[in-house]
Amino acid sequence: MSSQSVRRFKHGSNAIVGTILLIVSLVAVYYIADRSSWRIDLTRNQRFTLASATQNILKRLDSQVNVTVYATSEGTPPAWTEQRNQLRDLLMEYRSLSKGKVKFTFVDPSKDPAVERKAQENQIRRQLMAQESAKEMSAREGYLGFVVEHSGKTETVGVISPQHPLEYQLTMAINKVAQVSIPKIGIITPEVNQYVGEQGRYQAIPQVLQQEGYDIQSIAGSNYKQLLAADAPDMTFLLEPSKLSDEQLFQLDQYVMKGGKLFIASSSFNPAQPGMGNQPNGLQPFASPVNSILDEYGLRINEDLVEDWGLGVEMMLRTTRGPVITKYPLTFRITDLNKETSATDRLGNIAFQYASSISQTDKAVTGTITMLAKSSEKSLRQENLFRIDPTQLLQRPKDENNMKAYNLLAMANGVLHSKYADVKDEDLPILTKDDGTTYIVERANVLSQSKEGAAVIVSGSCDAFGDELIQQSPLNALLVLNLVDTNVRHGEMISLRSKMSEVPRLRIDIPASRKDLLQWLVIGGVPVCLIVLGIGVAVYNRMRRRRLGAIYGSSMED
Amino acid sequence: MSNIYRVFAREVRGYVSSPSSYIFLLLFLVIGSSLMLFLNRFFAFGAAQLDGFFVYVPWLFMFFIPAIGMRLWAEEKKTGTIELLMTLPVRDIEIVLGKYIGALALVLVALLLTFPLPWMVSSLADPKTPFDWGPIYCAYLASFLLGALILAVSAWVSSMTENQIIAFILACSLTFALYLIGFPAIVSMLPEWLGNLTSKLSPYQHFSSLYQGVIEAVDVVYFVGAIGLFLYLNTRTIESRRWA
Known part of the structure; x- marks a missing residue:
């Protein structure tokens, strides 16, 4: 062998060995880095870091939680593969944070008929997976859902929803089965006549709350005695109260005095008024029956109707001159949400309809009043006969000097004062016992100041929480969940929920x-x-x- | 170190006085921002995000950076100046690094000049849903690391041939293939073990993970390691001229 060949061989083998060694050491470093949990999350909401709610729930786990993921593993579209991998990564983080209390297994129902049967028994739903290639578009069925089991209780997420973050769905499911005390939420809605097919228009809120793991208690009838029982709801929704008896008002007030949380969504006019159908103008302002107790807490629902000419929602009207697209000022977006309160901080906007303004009363209030949402600066109030017919509200008012923002959602908490503390003994209400007999409330049984934790939230619009508007503006449902969470669970789920609500938007007023x-x-x-x-x-x-x-x-x- | 700086300064002087670097910057900026604003219909969608720009950055880089990298060595070989370089009292690794950092500076300038885009988006963002700068910084870091990797690949390919066109085509194909094997659509067609392997080998997954706003150790290690590997190969290829 010539000296040149020897030199070539020496250098060549040296280069090959060096390259192999470098690759091996790089693979080793990569392997270590892949297993390391070191990361910096630079997103504003810490979107890719487990939320504090998840961390707290996992740390509180007292015994093992088993998560069984039913996932088709082969031939899945890219989005499915991505979601399956994300779920695996997330479960690994959960396992590490819970110190091994969260255990998980992935099974493939598409491969084993026995597993498929089990998946179907557990309500895991089969879905169509669309697969697109250059030549054709095909579709087959597959599974992607999970079951969480803890101490004999199970919670199924039949289909992983792409609309919600995976962390939210997983944490909610774990929280539902592992929570020690399930908060109770009372719902008081207007009575409906089921015999004529009426279904009521407040079905979305109980559904949403139930999905979040709350125990829903429907309160109906002329007597709200459940509010004063030992197992009273932690929070109560009073939706569209039209008439309330003295007894009901007293029970609501004393519920608050006992430390209960009350959410009131009031109507601005009485929908039962004659003329609503044929003559939608000239509706009388509505005096909310809850004002008599609210006054003492420092809040009042005004007898007015707010028109927001700045953020009215566009709608198409048929006029004598043909269809016209106009902003209807009685259905509008609220973007001025309180940034200091976590319930409204990251919502961006909510929708309101037929709203009355909320004001502070001039009574010596002992609680804290927080205004949560305001209409835009381009708002007016109708104070006498209300006009709600869209064709009557086509033209924006020329004089904008009277326009200003109005409060539409407010909260009173801290030490609240009862109106029954100051009434004469003979004016105390008459209550009904279970057996139907009545009695006058004794002074000694009246609480005059609220206990710790009491809160009253007042919305000037009941429509904002009706099924129709919640469907159009899911952020309204999110507001409800945040408010309940703030008052019942110290707001721990809000950070998790806000991960899905915030998408930075461009300003809408750019010329x-x-x-x-x-x-x-x-x-x-x-x-x-x-x-x-x-x-x-x-x-x-x-x-x-x-x-x-x-x-x-x-x-x-x- | 001073040798690296001298080679680097020579490269940068070359870029400043060469019209091709201005054309590169000009095309990159005009095409990049037009894709975001017009093809992606930025104002129509109304989201105050720069996804519409960063999603195209890898594709632009896969075309533009091999154009910078192709001349790094191929031109030196063709004009014969490589012989002069090799006789200088400078180590091969210093020449490789000096030339590489010089070209990388051009990529960095190209990225920095796109800053009017985030500035515009942040100034138009609704104050109620403020513009999030974190993911933008991460996206710039991801783009820079991806650009550095593509440049390292291009420089290595360039060191193996005299023909700039071949160097360009080879570098484009190699980076394109490397990027594509990490695509979810490709990965989902492969058996699970192979899909996992290719997605780890490809810069696609690491770029996507970084540009969402999270800096993870594994992604940084991947880019730094891969760049180091290709620069090492580049050095070895240059070195081989001495003993081949």
Whole structure:
């Protein structure tokens, strides 16, 4: 072998061995890094870090939680594969944070008929997986859901919803089966006549709350005695109260005095008024029956109807001159939400309809009043006969001097004062016993100041929490969940929920001319500067060459 | 270190006086921002995010960076200046690093010049849902690391040939293939073990993970390691001229 060949062999083998060693050491470092949990989450909401709610729930676990994931593993579309991998990563984090209390297994129902039967027994739903290739589009059925089991209780997420973060769905399921005391929520809705097929328009709120793991207690009838029972709800929703007896008002007030949390969504006019169907104008303002107790807490629902000409929702109207798209000022978005309160902090906006304004009373209030939501600065109030017919509200008022923002959602908490503390003994209400007999409340049994934790939230619109508007604006449901969470579970789930609610949006009031200017400036601004710089450099180089040419001869100029 | 700096300064001077670097910057900026604003209909969607820009950055890089990288060595070989470089009292690794960092500076400038985009989006964002700068910084870091990796691959390919066109086509194909094997659509067609392997090998998963706003150790290690590997291969290839 020549010396050159030997040299080539030596260097060549040296290079190969060096490369192999480098690759091996890189793989080893990569393996260690892959297993390390070191990460910096730079997103504002810490979107990719487990929420404090998840961390607390996992740390509180007293015994083992088993998660069985039913997932088709082969031939799944990319989005499914991605979600399956994310779920696996998330469960690994849960296992590590819970110190092994969360155990999980992945099974594939598509491979084993016995597993498929088990999945179906557990309500895991089969779904269509669309697979698109360059040649064709095919679809087959597959599974992606999970069952959480803890101490004999199970919770099934039959289909992983792409609309909610995985962490939210998983934590909610674990919380539902593992929570020690399930908070109770009372719901008082207007009575409906089921015999004529009426279903009521407040079915979404109980559903949403139930999905979150709350125990829903429907309160009906002329007597709210459940509110004063030992197992009273932790929070109660009083939706669209039209008439309340003295007894009901007393029970509501004393519920608050006992430390209960009351959410009131009031109507601005009485829908039962004659003329509603045929003559939608000239509706009488509605005096809310709850004002008599609210006054003492420092809040009042005004007898007015707020028109928001700034953030009214667009709708199409048929007029005598043809269809017209207009902003209906009685259905509007609220973007001025209190940033200091976690319940409203990250919602972005909610929708309100037929709202009365809320004001503070001038009584010596002992509690704390927080205004949670306001209409836009371009709002007016109707104070006498209400006009709600859209065709009557086509034209924006010319005089904008009277326009201003109005409070529409408020909360009173802290030490609240009962109106029954100051009434004479003979004015105390008459209550009904279980056997139907009545009695006058004894002074000694009246609580005059609320216990710790009492809160009253007042909304000027009941429609905002009706099924129709909640369907159009899911953030209204989120507001309800946040408010319940703040009052019942110290707001721990809010951080988790807010992960899905916040998508940064552009301002809606950017003029088209500004958009055009900005986009051309962004596309063309820097390139124009570059061209100028390039020309400058070329001219400088040419002059330099000429100068050098003058010194050293013409050859430098070429 | 001073040798690396000298080679780096020579490269940068070359870029400043070369019209091709201005054309590269100009095309990158105009195409990148037009894709976001027009093709992705930024104003129509109304989201104050830069996904519409960063989603195209890898594809732009896969085309533009091999164009920078192709001339790193191929041109030196073609014009014969590599012989001069090799005779200088400088180690091969110093030449490789100096040239690489010089070209990387151009990629960095290209990225920095896109800053009017996030500035515009942040100034138009609704104050109620404020613009999130965290993911933007991460997306810039991800783009820079991806650009650095593509440049390292291109430089290595360039060191193996004299022909700039071949270097360009090879570098484009290699980076394209490397990126594509991590695509969920490709990964889902492969057996699970192979899919896991290819997704770990591809910069796609690491870029996507970084650009969402989370800096994870594994992603940084991947990019730094892969860049190091290709620079090492580049050095070995240059070195082989001495003993081949």
